[in-house]
Amino acid sequence: MYQFDPSSHRYRDLETGRYVRQVDVARFVDEEISRSEVRLKGHARLLAQGKIDIPEFQTRMALSLKESHLRVAAIGAGGTRQFTPSHYGKIGAQLKKQYKFLHGFGQDLAEGKLTPEQAIRRAGSYAKSAKTSFFESEFTSRGKYDFYAKRLLDAQSRHCESCITYQRLSWTPIKNVVAPGVDCECGGRCRCRLVYQKRTYAGMRL
Ligand SMILES: [Zn+2]
Ligand SMILES: [Zn+2]
Known part of the structure; x- marks a missing residue:
């Protein structure tokens, strides 16, 4: 269990009483991004196997990205309870950008421009975008405390x-x-x- 202190912007591990180091927070984010990459590639694999079509693939990609951005943004904010409308605004702006890329991705797929391997790699490359939502969220929270x-x-x-x-x-x-x-x-x-x-x-x- 972690407790978050907004004014110092630090997490405390309630079991040990120690503060969580910044490098460990960054590690949580990287771990989430790795898991997200696996999920996103999984959608492209289903598409390659013909189990879902392109619109369904895009829907699943968009949903997974949204969930991942929100998860890492929550880490940056100090938990979802710290979210304010301006956090959601920043996350929303980042997602909108990704959805636009996803639209182009769908077009390239429809035009047969990508091999299954290329599509899987490209799907996975979206995972890192969540990191920007982490930073934006952290900035928004820390900004309030000078x-x-x-x-x-x-x-x-x-x-x-x-x-x-x-x-x-x-x-x-x-x-x-x-x-x-x-x-x-x-x-x-x-x-x-x-x-x-x-x-x-x-x-x-x-
Ligand atoms: Zn840079
Ligand atoms: Zn740059």
């Missing part, structure tokens, strides 16, 4: 042009930081990192 953030590039990986311009090396009010995956060519398929600090501690290491 958090500042840095957005850092991973030195080991390649970045799209937008990600480079979104880098923030000094503490910046969250509302002026762009969440990874929002308005960038890589769609968040990158390793941009975020660190946070409460405004009251500005200039001080936590």
